[in-house]
Amino acid sequence: MRHLKLAPNRLRFLIVVLLMISVFFRFFNLDSKVYWHDETFTSLRISGYTATEVKQQIFNGRIITKESFAKFQSYNMEKGLSDTIKSLATEDPQHPPLYYVIARFWVGIFGNSVTAIRSLSALISLLIFPSVYWLCRELFKASVWVSEVAIALMAISPIHLVYAQEAREYILWMVTILVCSASLLRALRLESKDQAPRILTWGIYAITLALSLYTFLLSGFVAVAHGIYVIATARFKLNRTVKAYFLASLAGFLAFTPWIVVVITNFLQFDGSTSWTKMQLPLEILIKSWLLQLTRIFIDLNFGFENQFNYVITPIFLTLVGYSIYFLCRTSNYKVWLFIVTLIVIPALPLMLPDLIFGGIRSLSDRYLLPSYLGIQLAVTYLLATQLDNESLFRRRIWQTIMGLLIICGLVSYGVSSQAETWWSKVISYGNPQVAKIINQAARPLLISDASGINYGNVFSLSYLLQPKVQFLLVKDQTVPNIPNEFTDIFLLNPSDIWRNQIETDYQCTTKVLYGDNHYLLWKLENLHSLHWKHPIFAKIPSE
Incomplete structure (x- = not known):
């Protein structure tokens, strides 16, 4: 042997x-x-x-x-x-x-x-x-x-x-x-x-x-x-x-x-999560x-x-x-x-x-x-x-x-x-690297999202991938945001259809899907800058 x-x-x-x-x-x-x-x-x-x-x-x-x-993603002495x-x-x-x-x-x-x-x-x-x-x-x-x-x-x-x-x-x-x-x-x-x-x-x-x-x-x-x-x-x-x-x-x-x-x-929080x-x-x-x-x-x-x-x-x-x-x-x-x-x-x-x-x-x-x-x-x-x-x-x-x-x-x-x-284990954030690449290509991008569903965690996940030039406009309860006209590209992260349609109506713009998978969609607002003055928040802004 x-x-x-x-x-x-x-x-x-x-x-x-x-x-x-x-x-x-x-x-x-x-x-x-x-x-x-x-x-x-x-x-x-x-x-x-x-x-x-x-x-x-x-x-x-x-x-x-x-x-x-960063404050909410790191060890700090406040807590x-x-x-x-x-x-x-x-x-x-x-x-x-x-x-x-x-x-x-x-x-x-x-x-x-x-x-x-x-x-x-x-x-x-x-x-x-x-x-x-x-x-x-x-x-x-x-x-x-x-x-x-x-x-x-x-x-x-x-x-x-x-x-x-x-x-x-x-x-x-x-x-x-x-x-x-x-x-x-x-x-x-x-x-x-x-x-x-x-x-x-x-x-x-x-x-x-x-x-x-x-x-x-x-x-x-x-x-x-x-x-x-x-x-x-x-x-x-x-x-x-x-x-x-x-x-x-x-x-x-x-x-x-x-x-x-x-x-x-x-128990109720446990069931919801x-x-x-x-x-x-x-x-x-x-x-x-x-x-x-x-x-x-x-x-x-x-x-x-x-x-x-x-x-x-x-x-x-x-x-x-x-x-x-x-x-x-x-x-x-x-x-x-x-x-x-x-x-x-x-x-x-x-x-x-x-x-x-x-x-x-x-x-x-x-x-x-x-x-x-x-x-x-x-x-x-x-x-x-x-x-x-x-x-x-x-x-x-x-x-x-x-x-x-x-x-x-x-x-x-x-x-x-x-x-x-x-990797597959990233599940609902699987596409975030690709989403980040799309947003990072813009000159002065703005990312709009809310805290519903998976959006909260995915916004934080994207913050690790996005360049410093990217700014965020985060709202609560899917209210129509006040969008300044200083940005070249406006992106919507996984909005509900009702919320997206309301934004299109208020700003008289269109939206286009740039990325989509089984978990969420990335939309881009188009024709916004030529029509932004039609929104009520810009009504009092004098023309140059």
Whole structure:
């Protein structure tokens, strides 16, 4: 069995190389992609201001420059840490405060630049490697081989890179899921051996569960998966292990009680900020989107499901994942496969079933399915690690080739992503770089918008891309603005049809679409300067 002696050294060398490449791409061109809608809200929370305060101060119908946004996108001494937590509690209760508290301290030390704030996520993402190593050692017992393959796959997974370069809490959530799961398995292992430190290990589980909950609310589904696993492995008996688990879980949820009260108290704000999940899509589009999300675990070239390339790769990766789960269930101990299957299924079902039954797009947010993605990666890891160690040389060569292709897919995805200025994960801000280029080409441009819907966040997102010569006229409640005649080009960002038609009528001008996608439109006012004097606000201005 000479290959068993040589392979570990080769694999460890490969892991070191992949880790170096992974670290490089996580920190490379951190500011190249658009700082999108949701990330501007991260900066808003760090500043301690609320969106309501922002709307009062700059959405007031006055001409402002891009410098006016900086106050609400940076660490400042006017607001404290309590204001950061308060702004989340009152406007974004679905986002617990742990990441934002850390981010505020981080920005206070390293500055407010896009690179600085995203580097926090990039740094946190490196904790995935020791976390998954620990989890695999607990799950697969003494098999170091599986743990090392897991690190290799995580290092080149495109979905990890996406959230490692985003100023949001989701990469921290992945770390807490891995650590919480590993601590659970360790507590169960020590409990079964009747070792003395089990109180400490259950305490660690309670702490990590609370940290995960304080990172993202959907950790509750992971806790449910853990509960089902513990009860099932105990043969549905209320033994000492189950009692210890319930006590530890209860302690974790009790620690999270203050934020549960916040969520309940501010339920209406919570419902309003997630109203986008109720959008209706045809079943065919829903299924295609799920399959596309599955492939992004392994390869991500920023293609939509309408791209013909996806019809080639989707069946391949679907087969790989399906066979991995089948192989896992068929060859591993039930305590191993049950843990992975519950991690895949339980967090996904509450999102996918309502979309199928009632309609909606809850399950189309990749970030909500991150626990399931981790479970899928563990299943594929087990398959590859087992087959790479197969006694048959022919089978080893086949799976070495498959492993090599997965690595190539990941590295190509990293290379493409590193050069892009936008990505599918930017969703409603995907087109902002193109919109900014159009506006920046004007000599003296003015951008008009309001605070309704996605406009608020996208105006802030554009402020990072627009040149200093661009000025803003932001209004509240879609009132017709007073437009000075000093600008060469007037742009409207995503106005409602009623508001746009009212502007056309009052200024006796026309509007033309310059950019449009599924999320919003950029319009330009035409023939305005030749007719601006017809508007009432210019009636008293004498002609030159």
